[in-house]
Amino acid sequence: MTDLSIQEASDIARSYRIIRDKRKRRATITKHLFLAICSLVMVYPLIWMIVSSVKPDNEIFGNISLWPSEFIWQNYPDGWEGLFLSFTVFYKNSIIVTVLAVIGNTLSCSFAAYAFARLEFKGKNIFFALMMMTLMIPYHVVLIPQYLLFLKIGWVNTFLPLIVPRFLAGDAFFIFLMVQFFRQLPRDLDEAAMIDGCSPFKIYWAVILPLSLPALATTAIFTFIWTWEDFLGPLIYLNDIRDYTVPLALRNFISQDSVSMFGQLFAMSILSIVPIFIFFIFFQKFIIRGIATSGLK
Amino acid sequence: MSGVNLNKVVKSYGDLEIIHGIDLEVHDGEFLVLVGPSGCGKSTLLRMIAGLEEITDGTISIGDRIVNDVPAAQRNLSMVFQSYALYPHMTVRKNLAFGLGNLKMPKAEIAKRVAEAAKILQIEELLERKPRQLSGGQKQRVAIGRSIVREPELFLFDEPLSNLDAELRVQMRVELAGLYQRLGTTMIYVTHDQIEAMTLATRIVVLQAGRVEQVGTPFNLYNYPQNKFVATFIGSPKMNMIEGKVNNKGLDLPDFGQISLPATAPKSGAIHFGIRPEQFTIVKSGSAEGDATSTGEITLIEYLGSELFLYITLPSGHIVLVQASSQTQYKTGEQLTLSLTAKNAHYFGEDDLRIPLYDEKK
Ligand SMILES: Nc1ncnc2c1ncn2[C@@H]1O[C@H](COP(=O)(O)OP(=O)(O)O)[C@@H](O)[C@H]1O
Ligand SMILES: [Mg+2]
Numbered sequence: 059m060t061d062l063s064i065q066e067a068s069d070i071a072r073s074y075r076i077i078r079d080k081r082k083r084r085a086t087i088t089k090h091l092f093l094a095i096c097s098l099v100m101v102y103p104l105i106w107m108i109v110s111s112v113k114p115d116n117e118i119f120g121n122i123s124l125w126p127s128e129f130i131w132q133n134y135p136d137g138w139e140g141l142f143l144s145f146t147v148f149y150k151n152s153i154i155v156t157v158l159a160v161i162g163n164t165l166s167c168s169f170a171a172y173a174f175a176r177l178e179f180k181g182k183n184i185f186f187a188l189m190m191m192t193l194m195i196p197y198h199v200v201l202i203p204q205y206l207l208f209l210k211i212g213w214v215n216t217f218l219p220l221i222v223p224r225f226l227a228g229d230a231f232f233i234f235l236m237v238q239f240f241r242q243l244p245r246d247l248d249e250a251a252m253i254d255g256c257s258p259f260k261i262y263w264a265v266i267l268p269l270s271l272p273a274l275a276t277t278a279i280f281t282f283i284w285t286w287e288d289f290l291g292p293l294i295y296l297n298d299i300r301d302y303t304v305p306l307a308l309r310n311f312i313s314q315d316s317v318s319m320f321g322q323l324f325a326m327s328i329l330s331i332v333p334i335f336i337f338f339i340f341f342q343k344f345i346i347r348g349i350a351t352s353g354l355k
Numbered sequence: 356m357s358g359v360n361l362n363k364v365v366k367s368y369g370d371l372e373i374i375h376g377i378d379l380e381v382h383d384g385e386f387l388v389l390v391g392p393s394g395c396g397k398s399t400l401l402r403m404i405a406g407l408e409e410i411t412d413g414t415i416s417i418g419d420r421i422v423n424d425v426p427a428a429q430r431n432l433s434m435v436f437q438s439y440a441l442y443p444h445m446t447v448r449k450n451l452a453f454g455l456g457n458l459k460m461p462k463a464e465i466a467k468r469v470a471e472a473a474k475i476l477q478i479e480e481l482l483e484r485k486p487r488q489l490s491g492g493q494k495q496r497v498a499i500g501r502s503i504v505r506e507p508e509l510f511l512f513d514e515p516l517s518n519l520d521a522e523l524r525v526q527m528r529v530e531l532a533g534l535y536q537r538l539g540t541t542m543i544y545v546t547h548d549q550i551e552a553m554t555l556a557t558r559i560v561v562l563q564a565g566r567v568e569q570v571g572t573p574f575n576l577y578n579y580p581q582n583k584f585v586a587t588f589i590g591s592p593k594m595n596m597i598e599g600k601v602n603n604k605g606l607d608l609p610d611f612g613q614i615s616l617p618a619t620a621p622k623s624g625a626i627h628f629g630i631r632p633e634q635f636t637i638v639k640s641g642s643a644e645g646d647a648t649s650t651g652e653i654t655l656i657e658y659l660g661s662e663l664f665l666y667i668t669l670p671s672g673h674i675v676l677v678q679a680s681s682q683t684q685y686k687t688g689e690q691l692t693l694s695l696t697a698k699n700a701h702y703f704g705e706d707d708l709r710i711p712l713y714d715e716k717k
Contacts, residue, residue: 246440249407254454254501255428264453268444 111324118320130321134329137322141310142299145326148307152286153333155220155303159285162224163232164277168270170227171236172262176248186237193230197290205294219295220288224281232277239273240266275344282337286330304330357418357508358383358541359404365412366399366565373399374565376413381543382557386535388544390552391562392588397545398513400562404543405434405511417509428457432509433502437517439494441486447497448482451504458505472500475534492523499531503538510542516551528554549589553577561585579714583707586629592664594701595675597628610669611647614697617712621704629701632664632678638692645694651675653689667691 062070110118111133113126121127138145173179174186208219227233243266251261267274292303299310308330311323359381366374374396381387389397402408404415406427414421422430433454441450448469455465473479476496486494495515502510515531516524532555535542546552552559553573561568561576561584568588569581580586586594599608601623605615608628620626636645654674655666663681668674677693679685698713 244438244440246436246438247442249405249427250434250436250440250442250501251453252407252427253405253432253434255457260457265442 107324108328111321111328113321115319115321118324133321133325137311137319137325138329140319140322140326141307143302143307145304145307145329147300148302148304151217151301152303152305155217155292156282156285156333158217158221159224160278160281162221163229163281164274166225166227167229167232167277168236168267168274169262171233171240172266174233175237175240176261176266177258189230189233193234201290201294208295214295215297215301216295217301220285220291229281232281235276236270236273239270243269272345275341279338279341279345282341283334286334358385359509359543360416361400361404361413362415363413364400364403364410364415366396366403366408367411372411372565374403374411377565377567379560379567379570381541384539384541386542386544386555386557388546388552388556388559389562390546390549390559390588391568393547395562396565397547397562401434401511401513401543401545404509405432406430407434430509431507432511433505433507434511434513435498435502435515437514439486439498439518441494441497441501443486446483446485447478447489447500450486450497451482451501454501454505468504468506472504475503475537476500491519492527495519495523495527499534503534508541510540512542512544514546515544517546517548524551531555549591553589559589561588563588579709579711580629580701581709583627583629583703586701586703586709590631592632592676594629594631597630597673597675599626599628600624601626608647609671610649610651610673611695612649614646616697620702620712621710625705626710627703627707629703630675630695630699632676634695634699635675635677636694636696637677637679638694646697648692648694650690650692653685653687653691656685656687665691667693 106124109124109126112129112131113121114128114130117126170189174182174189204219205214208214213219213222247265247269248261251265256264287305288303289305289309292306296302296306299307302310304326308323308326311319311326359379361377361379361381363376363378364374365372365376377400389400391397399408403410404417406422406425410423414423416422417430417432441447442453445453451469451472452465455468469482470479473482476499478493478496478500481489481493481497486497489497495518498515512531516527519527528551535555544551544555556573558570558572559576560570563584569576569585571579576585576589580589580594583596587596597608597611599606601607601616601621603622604613605620606626606628607613638644638648649669651667651669653665654668657664657666658681661681663679663683663685665677665679665685666674667677675693677691685691702710702712704710
C-alpha cells in the first residue's frame with residue numbers, strides 16, 4: 059500500500075462528494091417533477107373552474123385553451139346578485155347551519171365519547187356496539203323515515219332538521235374517533251382530578267377536552283366541510299329560496315331558465331370554497347399545536 | 356390529622372381476589388410504608404383508601420368516619436401518583452391551584468397557599484411553566500406541591516420516586532422525610548424499594564400476594580422478621596438461608612456442622628437458618644471464634660467503596676454472601692474461613708415462621 063498525501067486524499071474525497079451530490083440532485087429533481095405532475099392532475103379541475111369563472115360563457119365548453127380571450131371579472135359581482143336573491147342571504151343561511159352544526163357535533167360527540175371512554179354504566183358495551191352499527195347504515199336508508207319524522211314535528215322548511223340532530227351526537231364516526239382519542243389519555247389524570255374534587259362533568263370539561271384539541275379540531279374541520287358542501291340535506295328540507303344554502307343556490311344558475319349562466323356559476327362556486335379553505339387553514343394549526351402542547355406525545 | 360383503619364378489607368376483580376382481608380391500623384401522624392414485590396396489591400390497597408377503587412368487602416375508616424361510600428374528593432386526602440399525573444395543559448401554578456379552586460376557596464387564600472407550597476418545594480421560578488417544560492425531579496416537586504396545598508388529613512404516595520434517577524431519588528427521599536417532619540400529617544407510602552421503606556417509615560407493612568406478612572418498625576422488621584419471606588425481603592443484600600436438620604445435639608448445618616440450640620428449640624425436623632451477610636466473621640489464621648466455621652472459595656467480589664461483598668462457595672456447593680471490610684484486599688479463588696455465632700442468626704421452622712430462640716437475650 060502506498061501512502062497518499064493529504065492533498066491527493068482530499069482530492070479523491072472531493073471527487074466522490076461531487077459525484078454523490080450530483081446523483082442526489084438528479085434524484086431530487088426527478089422526485090419533484092413526478093410530484094408536480096401528480097398535483098397538477100389533482101388540481102386541474104380547480105384550475106379549470108377558476109379560469110372558467112372569468113371566461114366568456116361561450117368559451118367555457120367551446121374552447122380547448124385554458125387561457126381566456128378576455129377576463130370577465132364582472133362574473134363575480136353579477137353572480138353574487140345573479141339570482142332572485144343576493145348570495146349574501148345564502149351565505150348567511152349556510153353560515154348559520156354550518157356553525158351550529160360544527161358546535162353541536164363537536165360538543166355532543168365528545169360528550170358521548172367521554173361516556174363511552176370513561177364512565178361505567180349498564181349496557182355500555184351494547185350501546186357502543188349499536189352506535190358502531192349505525193356506521194354501516196347508508197344515509198339514504200334513513201332518509202325517508204327521517205323526513206317523515208321531521209314532517210310530523212313540523213320542522214320541514216326550517217333549519218332545524220339540519221341543526222338539531224347535530225346536538226344529539228348522531229355521528230358515530232366522530233364519536234368513535236374521540237373514544238379512541240380519550241382512551242389514550244392517561245387515566246391517572248382523571249383520578250388526580252377526582253381527588254382534586256372534580257365531578258365527572260368537570261373532568262370532561264377541564265381535563266379531557268383541553269387535552270383533546272387534535273380530535274376536536276378534526277371533528278370540527280370535517281363537520282364544517284361536510285355541512286358546508288351538503289347538497290342533499292338542504293335540498294330535501296328547504297323549499298323556500300330564502301332559506302337556501304350556498305350549494306342549493308348554485309344549482310339555480312342552471313335550472314332557473316333555459317339560458318344557464320355558467321360563468322357566474324363558476325364564479326360563485328369558487329367563492330363557495332373560500333370559507334372551507336379559511337376554516338381548514340385556521341383549524342389544522344390546532345391539530346398540530348394540540349399534539350405539540352398536550353405534552354402527551 | 357387522623358388515622359386510618361382497615362377492617363377485613365377485600366378486593367376482587369370479578370372472581371379473582373387480589374386483596375385477601377387485610378386488617379391494618381394506621382396511627383395518627385404516622386409515616387406508614389407499604390412494601391412488597393411487584394403485583395402484591397400495594398397500589399390496589401392504596402387506591403381503595405383513596406377512593407379510586409371500590410371496596411369489595413370490609414370497611415375502611417379515616418378518622419372516625421367509615422369512608423366506603425364517600426367519594427375520593429370528600430375523603431380529605433391527597434395522592435401523589437407514580438406518573439405524577441400533572442395536568443399537561445395547565446401551568447404549574449394552575450396545577451397547584453386547581454383542586455383549591457374546586458373547593459370554592461377565596462382567590463387570595465389560594466394564592467397564599469400556592470406561594471407557600473412553592474416556597475417549601477423551591478419551585479417558585481417554575482410557576483408559569485407547563486409540565487412538559489420540567490425535568491423529572493421538578494415534576495415530582497410540583498406533584499408533591501399539588502398535594503400539600505390542600506392541607507389534607509392524609510397523604511398517599513404511590514411509588515412517587517420510581518421514575519427518578521438514582522441520585523435524585525436519594526435527594527427527594529431526604530426531602531420527603533423533611534416534609535414529613537415539618538407537616539406531621541399521616542402518610543401512607545407505597546414502594547417496592549425496601550431502602551425507601553426503611554429510611555422513611557415510622558412503621559412498615561410488608562405485603563405479599565394480597566396478605567400482610569408483618570407490620571413493624573424498620574428496626575423490628577430487620578432484627579425480628581416474623582417469617583422467611585420478610586427475612587429475605589427486608590435487608591439488602593439478602594439474608595443467607597441455610598437449611599439445617601435438628602438432631603439430639605442441636606442443629607446440623609451443611610458445611611458448618613453442628614451448633615447447639617437452647618432448650619426451647621424444636622426437637623426434630625428442619626430449620627431454616629438465616630444469617631445476614633454482616634453477621635459472618637472472617638477468620639484470620641486459626642484464631643477461631645464463634646460457634647461454627649466453614650472454609651470456602653471466593654467466587655465473586657462486589658466492591659462498593661464503603662462496603663465489600665464476597666460470594667463464597669462452600670464445600671457443599673452452597674453460595675453464601677458475606678460482608679467484609681472494604682479496606683482488605685481479596686482475590687477471587689482465594690480460600691476463606693467463615694465463622695458464625697448461633698445467637699446472631701434467625702431461625703424459621705418448616706412452616707416458615709420465626710422460632711424465637713434468642714430474641715430475649717439480644
Ligand atoms: N383492573 C384490574 N383488573 C384485574 N386485575 C387487576 C386490576 N388492577 C390490578 N390487578 C391485579 O391486581 C394485582 C395487584 O396489582 P397492584 O395493586 O397494581 O400491584 P402493586 O403491588 O405492584 O402495586 C396484580 O396482580 C394485578 O394484575
Ligand atoms: Mg403499583
